Amino acid sequence: xxxxxxxxxxxxSILVLLxxxxxxxxxxxQPTPEVIEREVVVTKEVPVEVEKVxxxxxxxxVLVTPTAxxxxxxxxxxxxxxARAGDMQGTDPHKQxxxxxxxxxxxxxDPLLALDKDMNVIPNLAETWAWSNDNKxxxxxxxxxxxxxxxxxxxxxDVKASYERLLNEETGAAARSFFTxxxxxxxxxxxxxxxNLTAPNAAILAAMTNPNSAILSNELLESGWDPASEAIGxxxxxxxxxxxxxxxxxxxxPDFWIEGLPYLDSMEFRTLPDEAxxxxxxxxxxxxWAIINNPRVGIVAAGSSNLVVSKATSLAYHVxxxxxxxxxxxxxxxxQAISCAIDRQQVLDTASLGEGQVTSPATPPFYQAPHDQxxxxxxxxxxxxxxxxxxxxxxxKFTIIAATDEPPTAVSEAQNIQAQLAEIGVTVExxxxxxxxxxxxxxxxxxxxxxxxxxxxxxxxxMFFRYWHSTGNLNxxxxxxxxxxxxxxxxxxxxxxPEERKAIYTxxxxxxxxxxxxxxxxxxxxxxxxxxxxxxxxxxxxxxxMYLRETWLDK
Amino acid sequence: xxxxxxxRTLALLPTLLGISIIVFLVMxxxxxxxxxxxxxxxxKLTDAQAEALRAYYGLDKPLPEQYWLWLTSALQGDFGLxxxxxxxxxxxxxxxxxxxxxxxxxxxxxxxxxxxxxxILSAVKRNSLLDLSGRLxxxxxxxxxxxxxxxxxxxxxxxxxxxxxxxxxxxSLVDNPRENxxxxxxxxxxxxFAFSAAVMRTTRSxxxxxxxxxxARTARAKGRTQRDVILRHCLKNAxxxxxxxxxxxxxxxxxxxxxxxxxxxxxxxGRLLLNAIxxxxxxxxxxxxxxxALNFVAVNLIADxxxxxVNPRIRYD
Numbered sequence: 001x002x003x004x005x006x007x008x009x010x011x012x013s014i015l016v017l018l019x020x021x022x023x024x025x026x027x028x029x030q031p032t033p034e035v036i037e038r039e040v041v042v043t044k045e046v047p048v049e050v051e052k053v054x055x056x057x058x059x060x061x062v063l064v065t066p067t068a069x070x071x072x073x074x075x076x077x078x079x080x081x082x083a084r085a086g087d088m089q090g091t092d093p094h095k096q097x098x099x100x101x102x103x104x105x106x107x108x109x110d111p112l113l114a115l116d117k118d119m120n121v122i123p124n125l126a127e128t129w130a131w132s133n134d135n136k137x138x139x140x141x142x143x144x145x146x147x148x149x150x151x152x153x154x155x156x157x158d159v160k161a162s163y164e165r166l167l168n169e170e171t172g173a174a175a176r177s178f179f180t181x182x183x184x185x186x187x188x189x190x191x192x193x194x195x196n197l198t199a200p201n202a203a204i205l206a207a208m209t210n211p212n213s214a215i216l217s218n219e220l221l222e223s224g225w226d227p228a229s230e231a232i233g234x235x236x237x238x239x240x241x242x243x244x245x246x247x248x249x250x251x252x253x254p255d256f257w258i259e260g261l262p263y264l265d266s267m268e269f270r271t272l273p274d275e276a277x278x279x280x281x282x283x284x285x286x287x288x289w290a291i292i293n294n295p296r297v298g299i300v301a302a303g304s305s306n307l308v309v310s311k312a313t314s315l316a317y318h319v320x321x322x323x324x325x326x327x328x329x330x331x332x333x334x335x336q337a338i339s340c341a342i343d344r345q346q347v348l349d350t351a352s353l354g355e356g357q358v359t360s361p362a363t364p365p366f367y368q369a370p371h372d373q374x375x376x377x378x379x380x381x382x383x384x385x386x387x388x389x390x391x392x393x394x395x396x397k398f399t400i401i402a403a404t405d406e407p408p409t410a411v412s413e414a415q416n417i418q419a420q421l422a423e424i425g426v427t428v429e430x431x432x433x434x435x436x437x438x439x440x441x442x443x444x445x446x447x448x449x450x451x452x453x454x455x456x457x458x459x460x461x462x463m464f465f466r467y468w469h470s471t472g473n474l475n476x477x478x479x480x481x482x483x484x485x486x487x488x489x490x491x492x493x494x495x496x497x498p499e500e501r502k503a504i505y506t507x508x509x510x511x512x513x514x515x516x517x518x519x520x521x522x523x524x525x526x527x528x529x530x531x532x533x534x535x536x537x538x539x540x541x542x543x544x545x546m547y548l549r550e551t552w553l554d555k
Numbered sequence: 556x557x558x559x560x561x562x563r564t565l566a567l568l569p570t571l572l573g574i575s576i577i578v579f580l581v582m583x584x585x586x587x588x589x590x591x592x593x594x595x596x597x598x599k600l601t602d603a604q605a606e607a608l609r610a611y612y613g614l615d616k617p618l619p620e621q622y623w624l625w626l627t628s629a630l631q632g633d634f635g636l637x638x639x640x641x642x643x644x645x646x647x648x649x650x651x652x653x654x655x656x657x658x659x660x661x662x663x664x665x666x667x668x669x670x671x672x673x674x675i676l677s678a679v680k681r682n683s684l685l686d687l688s689g690r691l692x693x694x695x696x697x698x699x700x701x702x703x704x705x706x707x708x709x710x711x712x713x714x715x716x717x718x719x720x721x722x723x724x725x726x727s728l729v730d731n732p733r734e735n736x737x738x739x740x741x742x743x744x745x746x747x748f749a750f751s752a753a754v755m756r757t758t759r760s761x762x763x764x765x766x767x768x769x770x771a772r773t774a775r776a777k778g779r780t781q782r783d784v785i786l787r788h789c790l791k792n793a794x795x796x797x798x799x800x801x802x803x804x805x806x807x808x809x810x811x812x813x814x815x816x817x818x819x820x821x822x823x824x825g826r827l828l829l830n831a832i833x834x835x836x837x838x839x840x841x842x843x844x845x846x847x848a849l850n851f852v853a854v855n856l857i858a859d860x861x862x863x864x865v866n867p868r869i870r871y872d
Contacts, residue, residue: 090638172611245822246822270722270820272723277719286722435833
């Protein structure tokens with residue numbers, strides 16, 4: 001979830017209320033038009049710059065290659081000025097759901113495992129792991145010599161306490177649903193942890209790489225420490241100062257468990273709600289490194305000759321979610337007609353200026369199903385019309401909800417889909433909602449259709465089970481299930497053989513695209529824009545910036 | 556005088572109470588609550604998890620009880636904790652207040668420094684080219700919304716001069732006045748510009764009215780210079796409507812600060828409120844709005860008292 005700039009509208013309504021309360025004695029600021037105007041300014045800026053970019057883009061791609069083989073020897077020291085549009089929402093890693101929080105907490109806290117640039121699970125706090133023969137017991141050996149920021153050593157007791165906190169419903173931990181197959185946790189010695197599962201779950205490893213499953217100190221938790229008010233982890237950096245919406249400073253953890261890392265002495269995070277301003281700051285040399293979410297800004301940044309932009313294909317995906325529970329979508333043929341009438345590439349070209357790739361339901365490259373096997377992945381108007389005729393040419397009219405700026409492309413996507421569906425006589429209305437209102441309606445499944453950006457995961461189990469298994473915790477929002485899919489999903493999670501799992505997930509994707517509970521659209525890029533002297537950063541397609549710990553300054 | 560201040564201060568209490576009730580209800584009428592705002596659409600909690608969180612934040616209690624709890628602790632100076640930072644609401648507001656206050660005061664100073672001289676010139680040289688351009692200036696000022704003006708300033712400065720006026724990390728006025736003023740000047744100009752137009756128009760019309768009065772003519776007949784008549788006699792009387800304007804416009808400056816703080820990425824009270832609303836951080840929203848309201852009323856009171864200073868005929872007994 002990118003963090004947003006244009007959330008003003010909502011604040012204004014409160015502002016108006018306030019002015020009413022205080023007796024409307026003077027001309028008030030005019031609220032509503034302001035938001036619209038501001039968007040105009042942003043869009044205006046782009047086309048001019050875009051023309052310059054197109055030719056240069058390819059050249060930039062070369063520079064883009066993650067600097068895996070630094071030609072120079074890294075130099076320690078210095079402060080990296082980081083900019084992003086949204087600030088951290090809180091310091092308790094188990095309770096955070098905003099990407100803006102992960103981007104800070106992943107430097108302070110460590111999960112048991114991590115991901116490399118190809119999304120393979122690699123050791124982190126856990127050095128090795130092994131499955132029992134029935135795939136129901138996972139034994140991990142912990143790294144020795146890891147200490148928390150307060151000096152306490154990290155042991156198996158901390159891992160046990162952290163996972164028990166996460167699983168305790170009282171905690172309200174966001175990632176709990178990924179770990180419900182854990183029956184019990186044992187800590188036979190200081191550096192061994194055993195997870196006993198109720199059923200095989202190969203995807204649990206990928207879930208253990210997230211800041212949401214960070215390891216906290218057992219001793220601190222027992223002494224009544226509240227992670228929401230003080231951040232103490234084992235990560236490469238310590239939280240030195242947090243002035244919300246102004247500045248957040250992370251300082252090097254000199255006792256970090258990788259010798260010599262991090263290179264940077266500190267990182268200073270600044271919150272600039274408008275990404276166009278972030279770009280301006282990079283160009284002016286005020287900022288060193290930035291997270292860009294808006295593809296329009298990303299393109300302009302990539303075209304700036306004095307900036308380096310790294311692009312990683314994101315695991316997150318843009319999707320049109322249909323609510324099959326609504327009368328208008330109950331007829332399968334209507335949903336199929338909608339899928340056939342939408343040219344996914346056109347949505348991508350219009351809303352994200354072509355910055356991305358059309359995707360199958362599973363976004364990790366390895367599990368991507370061949371598009372020619374999927375239902376109507378090429379636009380077919382005749383087929384769409386025939387399907388509607390078969391359904392008795394009902395009047396199809398529905399509303400797409402989209403959150404302002406979450407993602408920034410949602411409204412454009414909805415508009416393009418509206419235009420494309422008009423070709424087959426389907427009427428679409430668009431309702432733009434403030435994020436909080438959108439979330440509320442979404443969780444209650446109170447919508448016909450939603451233009452959404454969903455987070456991805458290196459393991460398709462973690463992407464699919466929650467929505468498409470009849471017992472998945474978000475199945476009530478997805479509103480579609482099929483016993484066949486249930487069976488396949490369970491089968492895939494029981495296997496640890498990647499090729500076998502890939503075959504099963506391809507079958508699931510074929511079934512899903514035929515049933516069209518959603519119309520999967522495309523994945524975009526994770527942009528990281530930086531000054532040429534910023535070296536050694538590896539972008540990850542799940543958006544993680546953990547490799548800032550290997551970043552150094554060549555100046 | 557002090558009896559008057561006391562009376563006004565007492566009259567303030569029902570106002571604040573009313574505001575707190577309305578804000579409390581409005582925040583809970585908006586769809587979504589603290590918990591759904593925390594969770595977003597990428598996760599879902601079990602009902603037991605969500606209930607546990609609601610209970611933790613006291614949101615499971617009936618509304619009247621929630622309000623009563625808030626009110627009784629607020630009266631003892633405890634406005635609750637912010638959901639985001641787990642810090643006391645009052646600390647959050649007070650740590651942000653200096654910046655917003657400075658922004659509002661600087662904006663007002665800029666508005667007065669631009670508005671009054673141009674207003675005087677416009678009134679004295681009525682219908683001249685000078686007056687016409689002054690009035691045009693005020694029209695532009697009133698018509699230019701501050702978010703647009705702010706964006707324009709940022710754009711021009713960053714693209715053509717490679718200075719980023721909104722680069723975050725605002726310095727405090729006490730620790731580093733030089734850097735602070737450098738960072739504040741453009742936001743203050745943005746906020747003050749529209750206000751200066753209002754000041755200019757008020758000054759012009761008030762002064763024109765005074766200049767046409769008998770005492771002005773008498774003063775001229777006595778042989779006073781035009782300069783004396785304007786600055787010593789008429790301007791002083793024309794100040795009353797200007798003070799009224801400053802009184803309530805300052806309240807609106809606090810509101811306008813929300814926009815300017817967002818555009819310039821400033822960590823002030825306005826942006827705190829905006830983020831609190833988006834996060835459904837109830838205690839923080841209530842505290843912040845109450846605080847802004849308090850400011851508004853206080854500035855109006857000060858303006859009322861200032862009348863007595865410029866016009867001795869006004870007394871508060």
